[in-house]
Amino acid sequence: MSALDQVDVTDIKRAVDSLRGEATALLSDLVRCPSLLGEEKSAQDLVRGVFEGMQLQVDEFAIDDTKLKQHPGYSPSIVSYEGRHNIVGLHKPRHGTRGKSLIFNGHIDVVPVGAERLWTKPPFEPWTDGDKLYGRGAGDMKAGIVAYIVAMKALKNMGLEPAADVILQSVVEEECTGNGALACLVQGYRADAAIIPEPLNCIMHAQMGVMWLALEVAGKPVHASVAHTGVAAIDFALYMFGELKNLEQKWNAPEHRHTEYRGHEHPVNFNLGKIQGGEWASSVPTACRADLRLGFYPGVAPAEVRETVEQIFAEAHRKHPQSNSIEYKVIYEGFQAEGFVLDINSPMVTTLADCHRSVAGSEVTFNAFTGTTDARFFNLYGNIPATCYGPTAANIHGIDEWVSIDSMMEVASVLATFTASWCGTNRI
The missing domain is CATH 3.30.70.360 (Alpha-Beta Plaits)
Known part of the structure; x- marks a missing residue:
């Protein structure tokens, strides 16, 4: 019997769906924080508060540019790191460790809004139209951060905890260097797999x-x-x-x-x-x-x-x-930034694909991305298999950026299912 066979996906989906209102509100609050390059503090303070409310061990740390410069994955930054911190929330099982560890990584920074007059509404005032939630950063990638938070909360509401370490990372500067994620690696955070819920609506198996x-x-x-x-x-x-x-x-x-x-x-x-x-x-x-x-x-x-x-x-x-x-x-x-190719037959990828199939009732698509993401640091320098798997979004880096709330909740269900399967669970 596989670990996935022991996971009640119906119960997980129900637990995730019960958090839909909370998830939408959190995403709206994050979009209201204009976390442009160098201005990430308000959003990171919000994330820190959420992590503390989840009773995670919280590590807030500054990026040491001098230390990063010695690393082969370093990219020269274009602004100072003063006052710009990463936020890491660490879950350590209280009832015995027996599964594989996991990193959920997401970036809090967003790109400039462009000509604001072209937006239907101000870009940092979130608004919804049916299934779509609009605002700069809604898709890229604050919805992904909300998805992994909801995944962890849903398991807890079911009376479960992951039976292995789960590291939640909210990092700065993905959009221009990736040094935020690199700093987490240099800080010593390691796991058996990493997932970044970037809005690619697929499993990414390569990037440029x-x-x-x-x-x-x-x-x-x-x-x-x-x-x-x-x-x-x-x-x-x-x-x-x-x-x-x-x-x-x-x-x-x-x-x-x-x-x-x-x-x-x-x-x-x-x-x-x-x-x-x-x-x-x-x-x-x-x-x-x-x-x-x-x-x-x-x-x-x-x-x-x-x-x-x-x-x-x-x-x-x-x-x-x-x-x-x-x-x-x-x-x-x-x-x-170097590119990479990920082995789609690795246990992390096949387990994630199985979890998607179990939750969505369809086969996941695979895609070779023509951009870059922070997944490169885990794969190239951390010996940690990592991919991007996140919600459906559109107009990222464009005008009237939006994300599908339904897809964000489905991704949360998949991430919760993956966590239960990969890490195992303990009753709490």
Whole structure:
């Protein structure tokens, strides 16, 4: 008899469903906390209070950037860590340990809202329309944090506790470096498996590498009436990005694709996400900074990508007719993240798939993600099998972000079922 055979899924679903109102209220409260980069404290204070109310051992700790810099998974941060803490809640069984340990990880930070006037309602004022709960961060990924909290609460309401350590992590800075999750690893938190309820509506079995870099350009300023005699820094930055896009096209060609991404329409994406430059409408711009995001396949080291990018930039600069009048430099800040492939036949994955089938009554889908997540730290540096499995959401990083409340509750039921199966349970 498997561990899953001993779990009463109907009882778990009933216990989870009874928490629907509480879950929706908690998600709304979290969305009201505008946990943008560097502003995560209010949301983390709320999470800490929830963990304390669950009688978990709570560890709130600052990120030691000096210590992280020595780790191969480190990415250069773009803001200070002062006042920005991770919150970890630790469940230790009171009635005997006999199962396998588990980490639930989620990030509390959210991306900027963009042009707020395009939102139907203010982005940090949650609102519902049927099954959808709207607001920045609702899907990515505060609903995932709520789902694992509800999973643990549902088991407790059933008179059960996981019979192994369960570590609940709410981390900062997933959206630009992942150093929050890395800090948990460096802090010493380990388990036999990790699940991140990112809003992918699948089990993620692979993810891309991602790199951020900035291209800074200094040009030759002249009056706009003789613009043809100068070198516009903005134009040159766009020219350099255009040359780099040829590499994106090459990596997307069928003969250069990674096996796990053969079926994707366009797996490798280079994005010019931000550009700043110029001083005056009637002056050829002196300076420009372009912030870029590059995707690359699992198995490719960030150092290899950096070398390739710098060779392309050097050649583009060399062949430019006005190269003598323009300078540039490349700065690496933010993601320097490797990709990975997860064994879908590992016990963690097969157990999670079984739990999904048992709760949802259908087979789970598997997906190779074209972005990055904090799962890389567990798989690459912690020897901990980790995947993303979370609710259905849409417009993440876009306008009118929303998450399906039904799917959040279903994920909570799956996570509770997985916890009971993976960790075992004790009566309390």
